[in-house]
Amino acid sequence: MNAPGPSAKPEPPVKVLLVEDNPGDARLTIEALKDVGAHRFAVTHVERLADAQTRLRDEPFDVVLLDLSLPDAKGLSTVRRVEGADPSIPIVVLSGFDNETLALEAVQAGAQDYLVKGESSGETIARAIRYAIERKRGEKLLFEAKENAESASKAKSEFLATMSHELRTPLNAILGFSEVIQNEIFGPIGNPRYQEYLDDIINSGRHLLDLINEILDLAKIEAGKADIYEEELSIRDLIDACLRLVKERAMTSRVTITTRLDDGLRTLCADESMLKKIVLNLLSNAVKFTPPGGEVVVEAKPDEDGALLLIIADNGIGIAEKDQGRVFEYFVQVDGALNRKYVGTGLGLPLAKSLTELHGGTILLESALGAGTTVTVRFPAERVAWQGESDQADSAAAGEPRTLIAREDRRTCRAPDRCAASRRTVGRTLYDAARARASR
Ligand SMILES: Nc1ncnc2c1ncn2[C@@H]1O[C@H](COP(=O)(O)OP(=O)(O)O)[C@@H](O)[C@H]1O
Numbered sequence: 001m002n003a004p005g006p007s008a009k010p011e012p013p014v015k016v017l018l019v020e021d022n023p024g025d026a027r028l029t030i031e032a033l034k035d036v037g038a039h040r041f042a043v044t045h046v047e048r049l050a051d052a053q054t055r056l057r058d059e060p061f062d063v064v065l066l067d068l069s070l071p072d073a074k075g076l077s078t079v080r081r082v083e084g085a086d087p088s089i090p091i092v093v094l095s096g097f098d099n100e101t102l103a104l105e106a107v108q109a110g111a112q113d114y115l116v117k118g119e120s121s122g123e124t125i126a127r128a129i130r131y132a133i134e135r136k137r138g139e140k141l142l143f144e145a146k147e148n149a150e151s152a153s154k155a156k157s158e159f160l161a162t163m164s165h166e167l168r169t170p171l172n173a174i175l176g177f178s179e180v181i182q183n184e185i186f187g188p189i190g191n192p193r194y195q196e197y198l199d200d201i202i203n204s205g206r207h208l209l210d211l212i213n214e215i216l217d218l219a220k221i222e223a224g225k226a227d228i229y230e231e232e233l234s235i236r237d238l239i240d241a242c243l244r245l246v247k248e249r250a251m252t253s254r255v256t257i258t259t260r261l262d263d264g265l266r267t268l269c270a271d272e273s274m275l276k277k278i279v280l281n282l283l284s285n286a287v288k289f290t291p292p293g294g295e296v297v298v299e300a301k302p303d304e305d306g307a308l309l310l311i312i313a314d315n316g317i318g319i320a321e322k323d324q325g326r327v328f329e330y331f332v333q334v335d336g337a338l339n340r341k342y343v344g345t346g347l348g349l350p351l352a353k354s355l356t357e358l359h360g361g362t363i364l365l366e367s368a369l370g371a372g373t374t375v376t377v378r379f380p381a382e383r384v385a386w387q388g389e390s391d392q393a394d395s396a397a398a399g400e401p402r403t404l405i406a407r408e409d410r411r412t413c414r415a416p417d418r419c420a421a422s423r424r425t426v427g428r429t430l431y432d433a434a435r436a437r438a439s440r
């Protein structure tokens, strides 16, 4: 042990606040803490919790030694109230009971250690105090590191969101003018090679724009700044609109698309553009990763509890089991011999997942290499209206003023209990907080 030499300055005493109403116990503890090893303790003694709270506010202490049975506080709430008075103070509980459950609960409530009176020598108490101070310091460092990491991650998302936005503007100019030249609006180009190069410029530009848009969407969600506009959408219309967009690609690569939409299908309360991105990403993956002659099936049906299941299945190249978790990570594209020839960014699935989760939904991917992939998106029952439920939904909305918004084909939700049509700004954290509140 490193005992201080004669010339070394002695360490200042550890400032202990002893909260104990029994004068005998208090005296024993104070005596026990006199001259233990190289450490000195300066003990301040109070008998009531209220006095402890005042002292903690008025002067700095290194540790609190706390009895759990005081005239003005009993049990675990004593620990919580000391924590409330000073969240940074280490607490060692000194109790008259030898009770493991209580000891564990005291630690869970915020104490760093638990000692039984009468069984604890000065050495034991001194050691518990030193360890409690160290543990609390470690906790504080961890907490600070977590806060720093969180704010760095938020700053990164905000940077990405701004950056993507700034990149889009010049890119739109590049694309716009390239298209003007490609269409020879002000006269012929001349050399056919220039036409070829223009196709390359435009294709690369569009790819870059898709990539930027996807990064922007993801960054906005991460930064808690995604605008969600919820309204009642016809599920059929939405699926049809997405099918129209991938039909040509499917025909070129000779992939047939079949739909199986449940008869009872009516509406889903969701953000239209977000929902389209979810369905389109999954549909285009299914078409892209299915060789000629293959089939894609789009199915929409109710789950047992009335939730909506949107299932997009293909009999394409499939994903090996070891890669199935990874494909939801940013920029992950499975690098197999089978799919190296496919273009993409590796952001489609993470984006579909984030957008689904913003709606309180879940996404499940099942796949077998060489056999095909099935992705099931599930939207909670509160968001879905099925045929036959309409009367209920209408009567729930009876008397509610209907707000029509600018575009005629859009209208706000009629069942305010199911879908509060509104524009909200959400992100993971906000949404999670709201969900936690709702489930309470
Ligand atoms: N239906 C599918 N069949 C086979 N592989 C798929 C399918 N959907 C996704 N994948 C795999 O998951 C990866 C990530 O998908 P995604 O995030 O949409 O990125 P991208 O389509 O841009 O490559 C794809 O590159 C592919 O390897």
Ligand SMILES: [Mg+2]
Pocket: 281, 284, 285, 344, 346, 347, 348, 349
């Ligand atoms: Mg994709």
